[in-house]
Amino acid sequence: MYPIVRKEILSASVKLFDLKAPLVAAKAKAGQFFILRSDEKGERIPLTIADFDREQGTITAIFQEIGAGTRLLGQLEAGDAVLDVVGPLGVPSEIERFDGPVVVVGGGVGIAPIYPIARALKEAGNRVVSIIGARNKELLFWEEKMAAVSDELIVCTDDGSYGRKGFVTDALKDFYEANKDLQRVWAIGPMPMMRAIANTTRPMGVHTIVSMNPLMMDGTGMCGACRVLVGGETKFACVDGPEFDGHLVDFDLALKRLTIYRDEEKRALAALEHHHEGGRCGCH
Amino acid sequence: MSLKEKIRQEMPCQDPQVRRANFDEVALGYTEEQAVKEAARCIQCKKPKCREGCPVEVLIPDFIKAVAERDFAGAAVKLKEKNALPAICGRVCPQESQCEEKCILGIKSEPVAIGRLERFVADWEMAQGASATEAAPAKGAKVAVIGAGPAGLTCAAELAKLGYAVTVFEALHTAGGVLMYGIPEFRLPKAIVDKEIANLRQLGVELQFNVVIGPSMTVEELMNEQGYAAVFLGTGAGLPNFMGIPGENLCGVFSANEFLTRTNLMKGFRFPEYGTPVKLGRKVAVLGAGNVAMDAARTAVRLGAEEVTIVYRRSDKEMPARAEEIEHAREEGVQFKLLTNPVEIIGDENGWVKAMKCLRYELGEPDASGRRKPVAIPGSEFVMDMDTVIVAIGTGPNPLATKSTAGLELNRRGNIVADEEGRTSIPGVFAGGDIVTGAATVILAMGAGKKAAQAIDAYITAKAAEAAN
Numbered sequence: 001m002y003p004i005v006r007k008e009i010l011s012a013s014v015k016l017f018d019l020k021a022p023l024v025a026a027k028a029k030a031g032q033f034f035i036l037r038s039d040e041k042g043e044r045i046p047l048t049i050a051d052f053d054r055e056q057g058t059i060t061a062i063f064q065e066i067g068a069g070t071r072l073l074g075q076l077e078a079g080d081a082v083l084d085v086v087g088p089l090g091v092p093s094e095i096e097r098f099d100g101p102v103v104v105v106g107g108g109v110g111i112a113p114i115y116p117i118a119r120a121l122k123e124a125g126n127r128v129v130s131i132i133g134a135r136n137k138e139l140l141f142w143e144e145k146m147a148a149v150s151d152e153l154i155v156c157t158d159d160g161s162y163g164r165k166g167f168v169t170d171a172l173k174d175f176y177e178a179n180k181d182l183q184r185v186w187a188i189g190p191m192p193m194m195r196a197i198a199n200t201t202r203p204m205g206v207h208t209i210v211s212m213n214p215l216m217m218d219g220t221g222m223c224g225a226c227r228v229l230v231g232g233e234t235k236f237a238c239v240d241g242p243e244f245d246g247h248l249v250d251f252d253l254a255l256k257r258l259t260i261y262r263d264e265e266k267r268a269l270a271a272l273e274h275h276h277e278g279g280r281c282g283c284h
Numbered sequence: 285m286s287l288k289e290k291i292r293q294e295m296p297c298q299d300p301q302v303r304r305a306n307f308d309e310v311a312l313g314y315t316e317e318q319a320v321k322e323a324a325r326c327i328q329c330k331k332p333k334c335r336e337g338c339p340v341e342v343l344i345p346d347f348i349k350a351v352a353e354r355d356f357a358g359a360a361v362k363l364k365e366k367n368a369l370p371a372i373c374g375r376v377c378p379q380e381s382q383c384e385e386k387c388i389l390g391i392k393s394e395p396v397a398i399g400r401l402e403r404f405v406a407d408w409e410m411a412q413g414a415s416a417t418e419a420a421p422a423k424g425a426k427v428a429v430i431g432a433g434p435a436g437l438t439c440a441a442e443l444a445k446l447g448y449a450v451t452v453f454e455a456l457h458t459a460g461g462v463l464m465y466g467i468p469e470f471r472l473p474k475a476i477v478d479k480e481i482a483n484l485r486q487l488g489v490e491l492q493f494n495v496v497i498g499p500s501m502t503v504e505e506l507m508n509e510q511g512y513a514a515v516f517l518g519t520g521a522g523l524p525n526f527m528g529i530p531g532e533n534l535c536g537v538f539s540a541n542e543f544l545t546r547t548n549l550m551k552g553f554r555f556p557e558y559g560t561p562v563k564l565g566r567k568v569a570v571l572g573a574g575n576v577a578m579d580a581a582r583t584a585v586r587l588g589a590e591e592v593t594i595v596y597r598r599s600d601k602e603m604p605a606r607a608e609e610i611e612h613a614r615e616e617g618v619q620f621k622l623l624t625n626p627v628e629i630i631g632d633e634n635g636w637v638k639a640m641k642c643l644r645y646e647l648g649e650p651d652a653s654g655r656r657k658p659v660a661i662p663g664s665e666f667v668m669d670m671d672t673v674i675v676a677i678g679t680g681p682n683p684l685a686t687k688s689t690a691g692l693e694l695n696r697r698g699n700i701v702a703d704e705e706g707r708t709s710i711p712g713v714f715a716g717g718d719i720v721t722g723a724a725t726v727i728l729a730m731g732a733g734k735k736a737a738q739a740i741d742a743y744i745t746a747k748a749a750e751a752a753n
């Protein structure tokens with residue numbers, strides 16, 4: 001069992017857990033993820049390692065409640081435990097020292113996974129400019145943490161309820177206009193956002209890395225559920241990624257592949273909500 | 285001896301119409317009467333050919349003799365001398381190309397049903413309750429076994445019996461490897477695998493789940509920092525192959541590994557009670573004709589698909605699956621489209637599979653494997669309507685442990701290079717099973733695990749002697 005040592009509610013549907021998982025904490029690097037299973041009947045849910053404390057042996061996960069799996073997870077409290085935690089998985093981000101500014105972009109829950117990358121880039125001596133965005137102020141989190149590892153932090157909200165009004169792509173474009181020596185961009189967030197960022201940087205010719213979040217199961221390269229098409233080649237996100245060249249990823253296909261189990265997911269959610277169909281509500 | 289039965293005892297099975305709708309075991313096992321009768325067919329050859337066909341040289345005539353004499357406990361002892369997991373092998377070995385292929389009775393009539401007898405004895409013994417196996421006095425050395433598939437489990441058991449402190453590190457949340465996530469319940473009940481694992485624990489073997497050797501911990505760390513005197517790599521096959529044809533990433537195209545793991549390991553057939561869904565359309569094509577393909581096809585039938593078709597580019601003689609599984613699949617209504625191979629998977633506007641374009645084949649000259657090579661018939665293209673395609677055309681080696689172990693020699697395909705005893709290019713690091721041979725069989729993986737255990741013992745003993753001098 002892997003205890004939840006701390007829980008924080010970041011917004012109505014976004015929760016944070018610090019999990020005791022010494023093996024994962026000891027090895028975690030920016031860009032990697034882990035897989036957890038809350039209980040015997042649960043799905044294997046991949047989540048990014050948003051932070052880690054090697055001494056305490058803990059890792060931090062921030063997750064959005066989307067379907068039945070993450071909803072059930074969100075019901076757990078500090079002091080509870082999850083059944084399985086395995087990791088770190090995936091290839092770590094390539095962190096090097098660049099001769100010019102680098103930009104990291106985090107959209108929505110994507111702020112969590114972009115944080116360790118920003119920190120690693122900063123520690124490597126880079127000039128790090130961070131752009132974080134959300135639909136509204138309520139959905140923003142970790143502004144201070146991001147500020148602490150950035151030379152400059154630009155905050156955007158779609159509705160202008162906080163920071164700059166507009167999309168992260170606009171902020172990135174403006175930054176590039178003033179800083180043509182931009183070296184590299186990392187973007188993590190919902191797939192449409194990553195695609196928009198990639199489309200923005202393509203004409204600039206700035207190498208852009210995105211972190212793909214396809215459906216996964218084992219996370220060890222065994223099942224092929226996580227395949228993504230990159231530059232016309234099939235890659236397994238769990239072992240070849242999750243980071244890929246954003247200009248080469250086939251986002252259309254990736255978005256379609258996320259819908260494979262949509263009907264089933266609806267069924268699971270309905271079962272959870274209406275306590276029927278033998279849903280895992282604990283009442284049967 | 286003239287009263288010997290010519291025909292072997294038939295295996296009692298669940299009715300095909302009933303079993304199409306459940307995941308319970310298909311073959312029910314011999315009764316005592318049947319087992320004794322079948323055992324009496326064996327003529328106790330002085331030079332038993334059957335043993336030559338068995339990769340671990342089970343003492344076949346000896347255990348069968350005991351069965352004929354109704355000494356089932358004695359039969360179990362004989363059987364287990366060479367085979368640690370007979371309940372599993374009796375069920376999944378490709379007997380018709382191993383022990384039974386060589387049985388002398390097969391020349392004139394039917395071979396002795398060695399596999400069925402093996403299963404009978406193992407099941408009988410399990411029903412009596414576990415017999416405590418004694419471990420040898422502790423040797424004071426630790427060995428790490430990576431991967432809890434048949435190779436790793438067998439290696440661990442052997443080492444524990446020799447007195448080593450053994451820890452098994454497994455990436456998944458449960459032990460068994462393919463026995464657990466690949467081979468379905470209706471062919472190998474998971475309770476049997478669980479029992480074997482319980483036996484292992486009784487021997488004092490420690491199992492650590494959720495540890496991926498490579499990313500979570502390296503082989504080097506195990507040996508240099510954690511004091512393991514030797515490491516056995518039994519990480520098996522992973523990385524499913526795809527065909528490299530257009531459309532294979534469409535929604536509705538799954539690897540057999542994904543489909544079977546969702547169903548078996550994650551219990552997707554009980555969704556939504558269990559959280560992991562399995563997706564299945566009405567018309568399912570399974571590409572390939574090995575055990576994996578049969579398992580996928582028969583699982584699809586059980587999950588309610590209306591039409592399930594095996595698509596294979598050779599003819600039925602070349603199908604690599606166990607004969608019994610092919611027969612069972614046919615009985616359950618699986619269709620076979622042989623000498624056929626897809627060239628493209630066609631999608632609809634939403635990115636879902638809707639059809640498969642195929643070519644017909646004919647058999648040409650024998651190829652390197654001795655099988656007649658299928659040759660495409662020009663102009664034979666046709667389209668099959670389909671909404672699900674399950675790809676079961678083999679797997680490559682699991683790369684995580686091998687990639688992270690510097691100095692470990694791999695072959696072109698990425699399999700570990702190891703000698704007969706499992707020694708790799710790194711002293712103290714041994715390997716066996718699918719990670720060495722490529723996708724093979726349970727019994728070969730077990731045989732490799734056992735041999736490696738003996739080599740590990742020899743290695744550690746020699747090293748200790750060296751240190752003492």
Ligand SMILES: Cc1cc2nc3c(=O)[nH]c(=O)nc-3n(C[C@H](O)[C@H](O)[C@H](O)COP(=O)(O)OP(=O)(O)OC[C@H]3O[C@@H](n4cnc5c(N)ncnc54)[C@H](O)[C@@H]3O)c2cc1C
Binds near residue numbers: 033046064068212
């Ligand atoms: C490498 C990796 C890292 C991830 N890191 C994080 C993270 O740090 N925080 C976080 O909140 N989420 C993260 N995700 C996504 C997270 O795993 C999914 O949201 C979760 O598995 C959904 O499970 P569910 O049962 O709640 O929803 P489901 O019922 O399975 O799905 C509900 C809806 O969510 C969509 N969906 C399903 N899986 C994913 C997915 N993997 N990504 C995006 N949408 C999905 C489906 O299309 C569906 O419409 C990550 C995914 C991957 C592969």
Ligand SMILES: Cc1cc2nc3c(=O)[nH]c(=O)nc-3n(C[C@H](O)[C@H](O)[C@H](O)COP(=O)(O)OP(=O)(O)OC[C@H]3O[C@@H](n4cnc5c(N)ncnc54)[C@H](O)[C@@H]3O)c2cc1C
Binds near residue numbers: 497519727
């Ligand atoms: C669907 C299917 C049906 C089959 N049917 C038959 C049959 O009827 N008869 C037959 O003889 N054979 C059959 N086989 C083949 C047989 O199952 C395999 O040959 C056998 O399981 C190989 O054993 P193994 O121990 O080498 O590997 P596996 O069984 O693959 O086990 C390897 C284990 O190592 C773990 N692992 C991998 N990497 C790591 C890592 N880095 N760290 C920690 N753990 C790791 C894996 O999670 C897995 O549990 C079938 C295979 C499949 C897939």
Ligand code: SF4
Binds near residue numbers: 340
């Ligand atoms: S282990 Fe397999 S090959 Fe050997 S005797 Fe038993 S069934 Fe036959």
Ligand code: SF4
Binds near residue numbers: 329388
């Ligand atoms: S070859 Fe056949 S008949 Fe001869 S000992 Fe073996 S099983 Fe018996």
Ligand code: FES
Binds near residue numbers: 219221226
């Ligand atoms: S999640 Fe199974 S191969 Fe990547």
